[in-house]
Amino acid sequence: xxxxxxxxxxxxxxxxxxxxxxxxxxxxxxxxxxxxxxxxxxxxxxxxxxxxxxxxxxxxxxxxxxxxxxxxxxxxxxxxxxxxxxxxxxxxxxxxxxxxxxxxxxxxxxxxxxxxxxxxxxxxxxxxxxxxxxxxxxxxxxxxxxxxxxxxxxxxxxxxxxxxxxxxxxxxxxxxxxxxxxxxxxxxxxxxxxxxxxxxxxxxxxxxxxxxxxxxxxxxxxxxxxxxxxxxxxxxxxxxxxxxxxxxxxxxxxxxxxxxxxxxxxxxxxxxxxxxxxxxxxxxxxxxxxxxxxxxxxxxxxxxxxxxxxxxxxxxxxxxxxxxxxxxxxxxxxxxxxxxxxxxxxxxxxxxxxxxxxx
Amino acid sequence: xxxxxxxxxxxxxxxxxxxxxxxxxxxxxxxxxxxxxxxxxxxxxxxxxxxxxxxxxxxxxxxxxxxxxxxxxxxxxxxxxxxxxxxxxxxxxxxxxxxxxxxxxxxxxxxxxxxxxxxxxxxxxxxxxxxxxxxxxxxxxxxxxxxxxxxxxxxxxxxxxxxxxxxxxxxxxxxxxxxxxxxxxxxxxxxxxxxxxxxxxxxxxxxxxxxxxxxxxxxxxxxxxxxxxxxxxxxxxxxxxxxxxxxxxxxxxxxxxxxxxxxxxxxxxxxxxxxxxxxxxxxxx
Numbered sequence: 001x002x003x004x005x006x007x008x009x010x011x012x013x014x015x016x017x018x019x020x021x022x023x024x025x026x027x028x029x030x031x032x033x034x035x036x037x038x039x040x041x042x043x044x045x046x047x048x049x050x051x052x053x054x055x056x057x058x059x060x061x062x063x064x065x066x067x068x069x070x071x072x073x074x075x076x077x078x079x080x081x082x083x084x085x086x087x088x089x090x091x092x093x094x095x096x097x098x099x100x101x102x103x104x105x106x107x108x109x110x111x112x113x114x115x116x117x118x119x120x121x122x123x124x125x126x127x128x129x130x131x132x133x134x135x136x137x138x139x140x141x142x143x144x145x146x147x148x149x150x151x152x153x154x155x156x157x158x159x160x161x162x163x164x165x166x167x168x169x170x171x172x173x174x175x176x177x178x179x180x181x182x183x184x185x186x187x188x189x190x191x192x193x194x195x196x197x198x199x200x201x202x203x204x205x206x207x208x209x210x211x212x213x214x215x216x217x218x219x220x221x222x223x224x225x226x227x228x229x230x231x232x233x234x235x236x237x238x239x240x241x242x243x244x245x246x247x248x249x250x251x252x253x254x255x256x257x258x259x260x261x262x263x264x265x266x267x268x269x270x271x272x273x274x275x276x277x278x279x280x281x282x283x284x285x286x287x288x289x290x291x292x293x294x295x296x297x298x299x300x301x302x303x304x305x306x307x308x309x310x311x312x313x314x315x316x317x318x319x320x321x322x323x324x325x326x327x328x329x330x331x332x333x334x335x336x337x338x339x340x341x342x343x344x345x346x347x348x349x350x351x352x353x354x355x356x357x358x359x
Numbered sequence: 360x361x362x363x364x365x366x367x368x369x370x371x372x373x374x375x376x377x378x379x380x381x382x383x384x385x386x387x388x389x390x391x392x393x394x395x396x397x398x399x400x401x402x403x404x405x406x407x408x409x410x411x412x413x414x415x416x417x418x419x420x421x422x423x424x425x426x427x428x429x430x431x432x433x434x435x436x437x438x439x440x441x442x443x444x445x446x447x448x449x450x451x452x453x454x455x456x457x458x459x460x461x462x463x464x465x466x467x468x469x470x471x472x473x474x475x476x477x478x479x480x481x482x483x484x485x486x487x488x489x490x491x492x493x494x495x496x497x498x499x500x501x502x503x504x505x506x507x508x509x510x511x512x513x514x515x516x517x518x519x520x521x522x523x524x525x526x527x528x529x530x531x532x533x534x535x536x537x538x539x540x541x542x543x544x545x546x547x548x549x550x551x552x553x554x555x556x557x558x559x560x561x562x563x564x565x566x567x568x569x570x571x572x573x574x575x576x577x578x579x580x581x582x583x584x585x586x587x588x589x590x591x592x593x594x595x596x597x598x599x600x601x602x603x604x605x606x607x608x609x610x611x612x613x614x615x616x617x618x619x620x621x622x623x624x625x626x627x628x629x630x631x632x633x634x635x636x637x638x639x640x641x642x643x644x
Contacts, residue, residue, distance in 0.1 A: 076538055077536075077539075077542050077543070079538075081538065083535065092532075092554070106545045107539055109540070152539065153539070
């Protein structure tokens, strides 16, 4: 992606709070009409990054560019960047219509009353709030508040909308529906969305590309399926919450871990030697079974029914919990005896190995 | 079990407290209906009458007891209290707004502001009068020097009230307004102020009542007889002889305070409904 098509660019932004670096020379860029999701655990600096782009915080170092212009020193209200808050931050003393019209009525550009009414109504219709215009924002449901927050931002026709965990306050059912709607609305408006989330499923499902942030640094950026299938570091694999991670020793193409010794033809360079195997790649076998690959003795603890799959939890001798996922589309799940030992195994070439020896 | 014993005791305690609080007012009220002009400020009540109320409004034939010299003093006090209320509340809101962000020397400034309500009023009054007379060389008036001391006294109250309100204020609604292209001043007028209005009302009430009631600062800072505020005028009548007209006047001012409180209560009730909406919104976060 070249700078010409980029809608915004964050260049080496650093921000500290009382000596703790929330952002550490972050570089980030997004194109026009793109859905970018920013994944990170709490405390990774993802909200700070969003607030720096919005102009609520001034970075200690680095520049922020928007539509080719350096906006680092520009106050928030002159930026023309939309922001959707996790708690929605609706104006509690105003009706739905007044909330949506707020920016048009009091913003920097003068919009005629007729134009304001027209645009407000159009956006209210688009987000499906028709008929609720004169209700107070305390008289509508959580999902409807979310729509008001979105409508209020979109009515200003920004080129970039920042969303700070916008689905975090909604229940699971609503979250699923709003995900689809967010995507659909964004595509219709042709706006760039930068969506911050702590949920790996949300990040993978919604973004055209995913950026993973950890301790104020971007540790991976790419297409969701690339990030998912080839995490760049043990930390990314950890955030994706889909991998069993084992530490051990990688030496001359051989990884020695709690499951024995496995030949590793290909390893990714990382600071630590870590062996990662996806939950759904692990199989559990009776203790006497013959395995050709790695074998890890573990005690069955419990299982969780997840609808389309079953998650089985095993505990190794050193107390580490290993998760084994069984997709129900592949047949009925195995039944395990509680407190019984099983042999966990997998096909070695499905593992992702990180290590100092890697490339 | 515990509450069966504790509750009646506490109820009794509260009842005693309220009795103690309103006891003087009851006595005052009863004595204000003393017969006039011969009845004195003590029991027993010779005959029930509204003579002293009529006397305040100049509805009685002239007698040896002069009418209370409070008319102009009352107007002065009300105007002064209003001026003080507006100034202190504006200052209080503005400075509390400034304290939402830590700035260099904020602790020192905080204590300097709060000091205004801590220093003995007599000293402030005396100091102000010396400053006006000997250092600057201006005449003291209720609307100049006394006004300054009243603001210095009530501003900390308004400031502390607003500080508590803004402490609990969720700034994300302001940021939301900015991100919609609305400048900070309009955001304050259209978002922040409507939401902190209950607090502003409380600050106004504090400033107004404290100023209306103020004695030691006015005593020195207000100047001559033509500058007397209501408390000074009332105190002045004590030095001669006390008549039940003072009590009647006390009852009227207390009723005025209740009326003021009722207005405050109604306005508060209206804006609390708003605050509840905000609280609901915060619960989601």
